[in-house]
Amino acid sequence: MLIRHLLAGAAMALTATGALAQDDGEPLKVGFVYVGPIGDGGWTYEHEQARLALVEEYGDRIETVYQESVPEGADAERVLTQMALSGTDLIFTTSFGYMDPTINVAQKFPDVNFEHATGYKRADNVATYSSRFYEGRAVIGHIAGKMTETNKIGYIASFPIPEVIRGINAAYIAASEANPDVEFNIVWAYTWFDPAKEADAAQALIEQGADVILQHTDSTAPLAAAEQAGGVVGFGQASDMAEYKPSPRVSSIIDNWAPYYIERVGAALDGTWESKDTWGGIDTGMVEIGEMTDAIPEDVRQEAQDLADSISSGEYHPFTGPLNYADGTEWLAEGETADDETLLGMDFYVEGIDAEIPN
Amino acid sequence: MDLSSINWLLLIAALMVGATPILLAAIGELVVERSGVLNLGVEGMMITGAICGFAVAVKTGSPALGFLGGALGGAVLSLVFGLLTQVFLSNQVATGLALTLFGLGLSALMGQSYVGIRPPATPKLDLGPLSDIPVLGPILFRHDPMIYISILIVALVWAVLFRTRAGLILRATGESAEAAHALGYRVIRIRLLAIACGGALAGLGGAYLSLVRVPQWTEGMTAGAGWIALALVVFASWRPWRVLIGAYLFGGLTVLQLNLQAAGMKMPVEYLSMSPYIITILVLVLISSGRGRISTSAPAALGRTFHAST
Numbered sequence: 157m158l159i160r161h162l163l164a165g166a167a168m169a170l171t172a173t174g175a176l177a178q179d180d181g182e183p184l185k186v187g188f189v190y191v192g193p194i195g196d197g198g199w200t201y202e203h204e205q206a207r208l209a210l211v212e213e214y215g216d217r218i219e220t221v222y223q224e225s226v227p228e229g230a231d232a233e234r235v236l237t238q239m240a241l242s243g244t245d246l247i248f249t250t251s252f253g254y255m256d257p258t259i260n261v262a263q264k265f266p267d268v269n270f271e272h273a274t275g276y277k278r279a280d281n282v283a284t285y286s287s288r289f290y291e292g293r294a295v296i297g298h299i300a301g302k303m304t305e306t307n308k309i310g311y312i313a314s315f316p317i318p319e320v321i322r323g324i325n326a327a328y329i330a331a332s333e334a335n336p337d338v339e340f341n342i343v344w345a346y347t348w349f350d351p352a353k354e355a356d357a358a359q360a361l362i363e364q365g366a367d368v369i370l371q372h373t374d375s376t377a378p379l380a381a382a383e384q385a386g387g388v389v390g391f392g393q394a395s396d397m398a399e400y401k402p403s404p405r406v407s408s409i410i411d412n413w414a415p416y417y418i419e420r421v422g423a424a425l426d427g428t429w430e431s432k433d434t435w436g437g438i439d440t441g442m443v444e445i446g447e448m449t450d451a452i453p454e455d456v457r458q459e460a461q462d463l464a465d466s467i468s469s470g471e472y473h474p475f476t477g478p479l480n481y482a483d484g485t486e487w488l489a490e491g492e493t494a495d496d497e498t499l500l501g502m503d504f505y506v507e508g509i510d511a512e513i514p515n
Numbered sequence: 516m517d518l519s520s521i522n523w524l525l526l527i528a529a530l531m532v533g534a535t536p537i538l539l540a541a542i543g544e545l546v547v548e549r550s551g552v553l554n555l556g557v558e559g560m561m562i563t564g565a566i567c568g569f570a571v572a573v574k575t576g577s578p579a580l581g582f583l584g585g586a587l588g589g590a591v592l593s594l595v596f597g598l599l600t601q602v603f604l605s606n607q608v609a610t611g612l613a614l615t616l617f618g619l620g621l622s623a624l625m626g627q628s629y630v631g632i633r634p635p636a637t638p639k640l641d642l643g644p645l646s647d648i649p650v651l652g653p654i655l656f657r658h659d660p661m662i663y664i665s666i667l668i669v670a671l672v673w674a675v676l677f678r679t680r681a682g683l684i685l686r687a688t689g690e691s692a693e694a695a696h697a698l699g700y701r702v703i704r705i706r707l708l709a710i711a712c713g714g715a716l717a718g719l720g721g722a723y724l725s726l727v728r729v730p731q732w733t734e735g736m737t738a739g740a741g742w743i744a745l746a747l748v749v750f751a752s753w754r755p756w757r758v759l760i761g762a763y764l765f766g767g768l769t770v771l772q773l774n775l776q777a778a779g780m781k782m783p784v785e786y787l788s789m790s791p792y793i794i795t796i797l798v799l800v801l802i803s804s805g806r807g808r809i810s811t812s813a814p815a816a817l818g819r820t821f822h823a824s825t
Contacts, residue, residue, distance in 0.1 A: 193623060193734045195630050310777065343776045346785070350738040351729045353769065356533055360773040363525045375736075376631070377729050399631045511779060 184425055186210065187244040188222035189235055191251035196349060198374030198394040199411070200224065203250045203273075206413035213418050217425060228253025236261040240268045246424050248417070249273065258282060269429055271420060274319070276500070278431055285416055288437035289319070290326035290499070292409035293370075294474035295445050295464045296391045297327030299407060300368040301334030302456040303389055310361025311342045312354060312371040312378055316513050318502040320372050325506045326474045327370055330463070332508055341366055342511050351377035362388055369404075379404050389451065396446045407460070408446030415441045435496065438468040475499065480507035521774050524653045531658065532728060534766025535665050536561070536720040536737075540744035541751070541758045542665075542672055543716025548748055549676060550709035551689035551816035555611030556596055557717050558741025559618020564589035564718025565725040566622040569634055569732045572722075578637040582661065582722050589718020590711045592618055597710040601703050604820050619735065629732045637661070637727050661723055666759070668716070673755035685709060689814035692821035702821050717741070746795040749802070752812040 188207055192200040207220055221244065226235050232254050239247055240261060248271045249258045255275035262270045262282045270282040278284055300309050309331060313320050324342060331338045341364065343357045354373050358381035361369060369390040371378045376397050382388040382404035392398070392408025416436060423429040436442035445464050448457045466472040477488030482505045488494060505513065540557050547554050567588025572581025596614045599605045637659045646656040676682035685705060688695045692702045724740065725732050743765060751757035772787040802813060 195623065195627065195734045197630055197733060341777045341779065343773055345773075347738070349733075349735070351731065351733050351736045352533070352536070352724060352738065352740065353773075355729050356529065356770055357773045357777075359529055360526075360770065360777045363522050363529070364774070364777045366777075375733050376731055377733075380633075380729060380731055399633065514785075 183217055183219040184214075184246065184421065185244045186218050186220045186421055186424075187239040187247040188220065189226050189232065189239070189247065189249045189251075189254060190222060190224045191226065191228065191253070192349065192374075193224050194222075196374060197376060197397070199348070200250070202395055202411045203248075203413055206417045209414035210417050210421055214421060214425070218421060226254075229257070233257040233260055237264070240265040244268065246271065246421065246429070269424065269431075276433075278433060280431055283420070283431045283433070285420075285434040285436070287411055287442040288435055289409060289411070289443055290322045290474055291437045291464075291467045292443045292445055293323045293326040294330040294467065295460050296370065296407055296409060297330035298334045298463055299448070299452055299456060299460050300327065300370060300389075300391075301331030301338050302459070303406070303452065304331075304335065304338060304366075304368045306365045306367045307335065307337045308339050308341060308364070308366045309368045309370060310358065310364075310366030311340055312357045312361070312369065312373055313342055313344050314348050314373050315346060316344065316515065318500060321505070321513060322499055322502045323372055324509065325502065328509050329474065329479065329506060334459075340509050340511070342509075344514055345373055347373065349374045351375040354378050355381045358382060358390075359385070376400065392446050398446070401447070402449035403451040405449070406451045407448045410444040410446050412442055412444045438464055439470070481505075482507055482509060521778050524650060526770060526774055527654045528657065530763060530767040530770045531654075531662055533770050534762040535662055536724045536728060537740055537744045537747060537765060538665050538759060538762035539668065539720030539723065540717040540741060541747040541762060542669055542755060543713035543720070544744055544748050545751070545753060545755060545758055546672060546676075546685075546716075547709050547713035548817055549689045549753060549814055550685050550706045551692055551814050551819065551821070552600065552706050552710060553607050553611065553818040554593065554596055554614070554710060554713060555608060555745065556593070556614025556618060556741075557713075557744050558737055558739070559615035559621075560589040560592050560714045560717035561618075561721035561724070561741045561744075562622040562735070562737045563592045563618045563625075564721030565736060566626045566629065566721075566732060567718065568722025569629055569725040570625065572634045572726055573629065573632055576635050578635055578726055581634070581726055582719060585718045585722025585726075586715040587718070589721065590715040592621075593710050593714020593717070594707070596714075597707045600820070601706055601710075604822060607818050607820070615741065623734045626732050626734060630734075632732065634726050634730050634732075637730075659727055661719075661727060665723075669755050669759045676755065686814070689816055692816050692819070696821070696823060702823070706821075717744070720744070746792065750795045750798050752798065752802070753814065754812075 190200045194200055194204040211220055223235055226232050236257055246269045250273045252274045255272055255277055258270050258272045259277050262279050266281055272284050274286045275284050311324055328340050341361055345353055345357050354375050355377040358369050358378035362385045367388050369378050369382050371393050374394055379390045379400040382390045388404055389406045390404045392405050394411050396408050396410050397405050473493040475494035477492040478490045479488040481487050484507055540561050544557055564585035568581045568585025571584030572578050596610055599610050600607050640660045642656045646652045684700055688702050688705050696702050747761045750761045768787055
C-alpha cells in the first residue's frame with residue numbers, strides 16, 4: 157500500500173518534470189522596469205504588487221527580475237539592454253517615457269518580447285497595454301457630485317496630457333449629471349509625485365471652498381490635507397490608500413495589473429504570446445473601484461455601483477452624447493459615444509469646465 | 516478669475532507652514548557656510564531627518580521627541596560629511612553630493628516599514644485670546660510651535676553670529692581659516708560643530724515635512740527642498756534675516772501660484788513657479804560679477820580645504 161503510494165507519487169513527479177521540460181526545462185524569465193521606487197504607494201507600488209501576484213500564480217515556472225527608479229530616456233535603454241542580455245524572455249516597461257527605448261532595444265533583440273505600458277508604438281515583439289482609468293473616474297465623479305455641499309470640487313492634476321485631461325472630463329461629466337450646479341477648480345501641480353506640493357494644492361483648493369478633492373497625482377498627501385481640514389472627502393488614486401478609510405478616503409480607483417500580467421505571462425509560457433494592444437477597463441478587472449465606505453450615503457453607493465456595473469457590461473459609456481466642446485460647439489450628438497482615437501488624443505475640455513488647458 | 520475666492524489671511528498662514536522646512540534647512544546651511552564649509556548634502560540630511568523624526572514620533576507617540584530624533588539623525592549624517600571633509604580632507608563638493616545620494620538611499624531603507632502609517636498629530640499652540648484677534652489672529656497666532664521655534668532659531672543664529680565672540684570666531688574661520696588657526700583657534704573643531712549644527716537644523720526641517728506639513732512618510736518626499744534651501748542661502752547673501760524673508764518668498768510663491776490656479780486665473784503658472792530660481796540666478800550673477808557690496812558677502816574661505824600644516 158505504502159509502496160504503491162510512493163510509486164504513484166514518483167510517477168506524478170515524473171509527469172510534472174515532463175511538463176516543465178516542455179517549457180525548455182528552464183523557468184521563463186520576466187523582467188520589470190519601474191519608473192519610481194516600489195514604496196511610492198501608488199503607480200509603481202501597484203506594478204510591484206502585480207509582479208508578486210505573478211510569482212504567486214506561476215511559482216517555479218517563472219523567474220522575475222525588476223529594477224526601480226529607472227529614469228526615462230537613455231538610462232532606460234541601458235537597463236533594457238542589460239536585462240535582454242542576461243537572458244530575460246519577456247520585459248514589461250511600465251512608464252510612458254520608456255516608449256522609444258523599448259522600441260530601440262526590441263529591434264536589437266528580436267527573440268525577446270516586450271510589453272510597454274501606456275504607449276502607442278508597437279512591433280512584432282513589442283505589445284502595448286493600458287487601462288481605461290476614465291471609467292473609474294466617472295464612478296468617483298458621480299460620488300463627488302453627490303457628496304459636495306459647496307458644489308465646488310477641487311481637482312489636483314499632474315501634467316496636461318490626454319490621459320489626465322480625459323480623467324478630468326470623465327469625472328466632470330459624471331459629477332455634473334449627478335449635480336448640475338457642480339463646479340470644478342483645477343490645479344496643475346506639474347509633478348506626478350511631490351507630497352509637499354500636493355498637500356499645498358489640496359489646502360489651496362479647500363481654502364477656496366472645495367469640499368471634495370480629486371487627485372491625479374500619486375501620493376496620499378492630499379488625503380492627509382483633507383483629513384486635517386475636516387469635512388472634506390477624497391479618493392485613493394492608483395492604489396487603494398486604505399489607511400485613510402473610512403473618511404476622508406471614501407473610495408478609490410485601483411490600477412490592478414495582475415490579471416493582465418498573469419494572462420500575458422501565461423501566453424508566453426504556452427508559446428501563444430503575440431504583439432497586440434490592450435486597453436482594459438472595469439470589465440477586465442484592470443480598473444477596480446475600491447471599497448466605498450459608510451461615509452457615502454447608502455443610495456449614492458448603490459448608484460455608483462450601478463454606474464460601475466453598467467460601464468463594465470458595456471451598457472453605458474462615460475463619454476456619451478449629447479456633449480459639447482468647451483466653446484459650445486457640438487462634439488457628440490445624443491446617444492453617440494466617443495471613439496478610442498479621440499479619447500487617446502484628448503486635448504480639450506467638455507462644456508461646463510470653466511478653465512483653460514495650459515500648453 | 517475670481518480673486519475674492521482666495522482667503523488671503525489663510526494664504527499667508529499657509530505660506531508660513533510651507534516655508535518652514537526650507538527655512539530651517541537654509542538657516543542651518545548658512546551657519547555651515549559661514550564657517551567656510553560648503554555642504555551640498557542638505558537634501559540628504561533633510562530626508563534622513565524626515566524619516567528619523569517620523570520613526571521616533573511613531574514609536575514614542577510624541578511629536579516633540581520626533582523633532583529631536585529628526586535633528587539627531589540629520590546631525591549624525593552630517594558628521595559623516597564632517598569626518599570625511601575635515602579629517603580626511605576629501606573634496607567638499609563631491610562629498611556633499613555623495614551625502615545627498617546616500618541620505619536618499621538610507622532613508623528609503625529605514626522607511627520601508629513606515630509607508631502608509633500616520634504620525635501622531637502635532638498640536639497647535641494654544642495662545643488663548645491672541646488667536647481670536649481679527650486679521651492678526653489667523654495669520655500669526657494659530658500655528659504649531661515649530662513655526663515660532665523656527666523664527667526664534669533665526670533670531671538666535673543672527674544674535675550668535677553677529678553679537679557674540681563665538682560668532683565672530685566662527686565667521687573668522689569662514690573668512691580665513693589660516694588666520695584663525697594662527698590666532699590659536701581650533702578650525703577643525705569649530706567647523707565640525709558648525710556642520711553638526713547645520714545637519715541638525717536640516718534634519719529638523721525634514722522632520723517638520725514628515726510630521727506636520729504632509730504629514731506622512733513617503734520615499735523621496737523632500738522632492739528637491741534641500742536644493743532650494745541651498746539656493747536660498749545664496750539668495751540671502753549669507754544673512755540670517757534675509758533667509759527668513761527669502762524662505763517666505765519662496766514658500767509664498769508656491770502657495771500663491773497654487774491658489775491663483777485654484778481661483779481659475781488663466782496665466783502660465785510655470786513662470787511663477789520658476790521665478791524664485793530666476794532671482795537666485797540673478798543673485799549669483801551679481802556675486803560673480805565682482806561689483807557692488809553683494810559680491811563681497813560670500814565667506815572668503817568657502818569650500819576650501821584646511822589643513823593645519825599649510
